[in-house]
Amino acid sequence: MIKMRNIRILGKNIRDGFRNVIRNFSLSLASISCIIVTLLIVAVAMIGSYNVENFTNIIRDDFTIVVYMDNKLDTNAEEEIKENINNLSNIESITFNSKRDIAENMKKEDPIFDTIISSWGESENPLYDTYLVKVKDSDKLSKTAKQIEKIEGVVIVKYGEGMIESLLSIFRIIEKILIILVISLVLVTAFLIVNTIKITIFSRQEEIEIKRLVGASNFSIKQPFVIEGLFIGIIGSIIPILVTIYGYSTLYEKTGGVIFSKFITLVKPFPFALYISGILLVIGIVVGMFGSSRAVRKYLKI
Amino acid sequence: MEFIRITDVEKTYPTGVTAVYGLNLNIKKGDFVFIIGASGSGKSTVMKMLYREEKPTHGQIVIGGVRVDKLRNRKVYKLRRKIGVVFQDFKLLPKMTVYENVAFVLEMFGYTKSEVRAKTLKALDLVGLKEKVKNYPDELSGGEQQRVAIARAIVNAPKLVICDEPTGNLDPDTSLEIMKVLEVINNLGTTVIVVTHDRDIVNKMKKRVILLDKGKLKKDFEKGTYDKNEKH
Incomplete structure (x- = not known):
C-alpha cells in the first residue's frame, strides 16, 4: 500500500x-x-x-626492425649476429629472411623485377640477408634499433625512422x-x-x-x-x-x-x-x- | 479534552526581541478560538509556533499529544499534514485552477486519482465553490479566493485549522461569509484558531477570545467580545 x-x-x-x-x-x-x-x-x-x-x-603489432647484414658474412657470422641481437633486452622474435627469399618475393611483386632478378646468377644477388626483429615494447623501438646498429656485421637497420x-x-x-x-x-x-x-x-x-x-x-x-x-x-x-x-x-x-x-x-x-x-x-x-x-x-x- | 497545551512558552528572536513570554494556554478539541491583540502583541508568533514555522526558546507546545517544540525540522511536514493553515494573502498558485490548487496537496501525498477527485470536490463543495473548479484564482473575488484557500486547508481532513488574519483583505460581508464557512468546518469537529483584528467578526461570532498584550496573555474569556476600549 x-x-x-x-x-x-x-x-x-x-x-x-x-x-x-x-x-x-x-x-x-x-x-x-x-x-x-x-x-x-x-x-x-x-x-x-x-x-x-x-x-x-x-x-604496434606490425612494428618490425629490419636488420641488413654484410654480404661477405658466412652463416656462422650471421648466427653470431642473431645471438647478439637476442642478448639485447626488448627482443620478442627474430626471423631470418635470406636474400634469395627476398629476391623471390620481389619477383612475384612485379614482372620487371622478375626479368631483372632472373638474370642474376646465384653469386650476383646484390641484396642483403636480413633479420626481421620484433620488439616487446614498441616505445623503445628506436633505442633497440640503435643497439642493433652497433653490432658488427650489421650494415643497415630500418625501423620507420621514428615516423610512426x-x-x-x-x-x-x-x-x-x-x-x-x-x-x-x-x-x-x-x-x-x-x-x-x-x-x-x-x-x-x-x-x-x-x-x-x-x-x-x-x-x-x-x-x-x-x-x-x-x-x-x-x-x-x-x-x-x-x-x-x-x-x-x-x-x-x-x-x-x-x-x-x-x-x-x-x-x-x-x-x-x-x-x-x-x-x-x-x-x-x-x-x-x-x-x-x-x-x-x-x-x-x- | 485538551487538544493544544501551551506551557510557559517564551520566544525571543535572534534580534533580541522577545515576542512572547510566560504564555500558558489550553485549547480543547473542537474549540473555535479567536486570538486578538495589537500589532506586536505576539499573536502571529504564537500562530507560527503552532505550525512550527518558529520554535519557542523556552516552554512546551503540545498538539494532539505531539511535542511540537521538540519536533526536528525534517519531521515538521508530518505535523503540517495534520494542520490546515489559512493566510491573509490566500497564497494560491496563480497558474493552477481552483481544482488544482486544492488537489495538488492530495496528489503530493500520493492519493489515487479518484480519491483526489472525491476529496477535492467535497472540500470545494463545503466552501461553496463547486461551480468554479475550472477558474483561475485571478478570475475570483477576494472572498472566493479565501474560500479556495480554506478548501485547501481542510482537504486532507486536518484536526486543526489555523487562520492568520483570514479576513484582513476582505470587506465586512465577505468576512462574515468566511467566518460562517469556518464555523461549518468547526461544527464538523475541527478545532479552529483565528488570529484577527476584525472587531465586528469577533463580536458577531461570540466565541472564546484570547487577548494578547505585549507578548503576554491578558484576557481569556468564553463567548467574549472585542471590547472597544481594548487597544489594538
Whole structure:
C-alpha cells in the first residue's frame, strides 16, 4: 500500500519535472544546448580515441626492425649476429629472411623485377640477408634499433625512422587535449545546470513555501527539481546520440572503413555507435542530476 | 479534552526581541478560538509556533499529544499534514485552477486519482465553490479566493485549522461569509484558531477570545467580545 503510494508520488514528480522543463523551456534551453555541445565533443573524442587506440594496436603489432647484414658474412657470422641481437633486452622474435627469399618475393611483386632478378646468377644477388626483429615494447623501438646498429656485421637497420612513433605521440597529445576539453566542458555544463535550477528555485519560491506549509516533505519538494535536471540531461543527449549513430555509420560507409591508408581502419559502427550512445546518455543524465541536486542542496533552504 | 497545551512558552528572536513570554494556554478539541491583540502583541508568533514555522526558546507546545517544540525540522511536514493553515494573502498558485490548487496537496501525498477527485470536490463543495473548479484564482473575488484557500486547508481532513488574519483583505460581508464557512468546518469537529483584528467578526461570532498584550496573555474569556476600549 505504502509502496503504491510512493510510486504514485514518484509518477507525479516525474510529470511535474517534465512539465517544468517545458514550462521554463527558454531557461532550460541554455542547459540543454550546453549538454548538446558537450556530448557532441565527448562523442567525437570517444570515437576518435577508441579508433586511434584500435589502429595503434594494429600498427604496434606490425612494428618490425629490419636488420641488413654484410654480404661477405658466412652463416656462422650471421648466427653470431642473431645471438647478439637476442642478448639485447626488448627482443620478442627474430626471423631470418635470406636474400634469395627476398629476391623471390620481389619477383612475384612485379614482372620487371622478375626479368631483372632472373638474370642474376646465384653469386650476383646484390641484396642483403636480413633479420626481421620484433620488439616487446614498441616505445623503445628506436633505442633497440640503435643497439642493433652497433653490432658488427650489421650494415643497415630500418625501423620507420621514428615516423610512426611521432605519429603515435601526436595521437596521444590529441587524446590528452580532448580529455581535458571534455572534463572542462562537463564542468561548465554542470555549472550551467546549477544556475538553471537555481533560477527555477527562485522563481518558484512561493510554490515551495506553499508546499511546505501544506506538509510536503523535503524529499518531495526536492525530487521534482532533480527530475527536472534528469530530463534536461536526457533531452540534451538526444541530438548527440543521433549524430553519433547516423554520423559515424555514414562516415564508415563513405570511407569503406579505411582512412588515409590501409593502416588506419575504423571500428565497425555497430554495436560500437550504440555503446557510445549509451555512454552519452549516461553522461547526460549524470551531469543533469548532479547539477540539479547541487543547486537544490545549495539554494533550497528547507 | 485538551487538544493544544501551551506551557510557559517564551520566544525571543535572534534580534533580541522577545515576542512572547510566560504564555500558558489550553485549547480543547473542537474549540473555535479567536486570538486578538495589537500589532506586536505576539499573536502571529504564537500562530507560527503552532505550525512550527518558529520554535519557542523556552516552554512546551503540545498538539494532539505531539511535542511540537521538540519536533526536528525534517519531521515538521508530518505535523503540517495534520494542520490546515489559512493566510491573509490566500497564497494560491496563480497558474493552477481552483481544482488544482486544492488537489495538488492530495496528489503530493500520493492519493489515487479518484480519491483526489472525491476529496477535492467535497472540500470545494463545503466552501461553496463547486461551480468554479475550472477558474483561475485571478478570475475570483477576494472572498472566493479565501474560500479556495480554506478548501485547501481542510482537504486532507486536518484536526486543526489555523487562520492568520483570514479576513484582513476582505470587506465586512465577505468576512462574515468566511467566518460562517469556518464555523461549518468547526461544527464538523475541527478545532479552529483565528488570529484577527476584525472587531465586528469577533463580536458577531461570540466565541472564546484570547487577548494578547505585549507578548503576554491578558484576557481569556468564553463567548467574549472585542471590547472597544481594548487597544489594538
